[in-house]
Amino acid sequence: MDSKQLLDFAIDKVDDMKARDIVQLDVRETSSITDYLVICSGNSKRHVQSIAEHVAKEARHAGETPLGHEGQDAGEWVLVDLGDVVVHVMQDQTRDFYDLEKLWG
Numbered sequence: 001m002d003s004k005q006l007l008d009f010a011i012d013k014v015d016d017m018k019a020r021d022i023v024q025l026d027v028r029e030t031s032s033i034t035d036y037l038v039i040c041s042g043n044s045k046r047h048v049q050s051i052a053e054h055v056a057k058e059a060r061h062a063g064e065t066p067l068g069h070e071g072q073d074a075g076e077w078v079l080v081d082l083g084d085v086v087v088h089v090m091q092d093q094t095r096d097f098y099d100l101e102k103l104w105g
Contacts, residue, residue: 001062001064003036003085004085006036006064006082006084006085007024007035007036007038007060007071007084007085008063009058009059009064009085010036010038010080010082010085011090012045013054013055013058013059014038014040014053014054014087015078016053016058016090017047017051017054017074019042019051019089020040020042021040021041022028022036022038022040023038023039023101024026024036024039025037025038025104025105026045026099033086034081034083034084034085035084035085036083036084036086037085037087037088037100037104038087039088039090039095039098039100040087040090041055041089041090041091041092042090044075044092045059045074045075045076045091045093046075048075048076048077049072049078049080051078051089052071052072052078052080053072055082055087055089056069059080059081062082064082065071065075066081066082067082068080068081068082068085069081070083075091076090076091076094077089077090077091077094077095079084088100
């Protein structure tokens with residue numbers, strides 16, 4: 001998949017799991033590490049974990065092996081690194097605290 005297809009794929013997968021407040025950021029001009037960030041919220045620790053696990057599992061099924069999967073145990077903020085797209089799944093208080101949309105937007 002190219003980076004735009006991977007972005008659409010990631011957004012579709014977080015939406016499958018009823019993630020809230022899904023935001024996509026194009027960071028190609030500011031980051032040499034990735035092209036896009038997907039930021040979304042889950043309702044609870046378990047919801048955050050489930051969303052991130054679903055993204056990683058579906059990526060593997062589509063032939064896109066995640067490069068990293070961090071924060072799964074804590075469930076406050078789980079990051080799934082798909083290379084050209086990095087997915088951040090957060091609980092509301094963590095998302096408000098780090099405010100990635102403002103940092104990268």
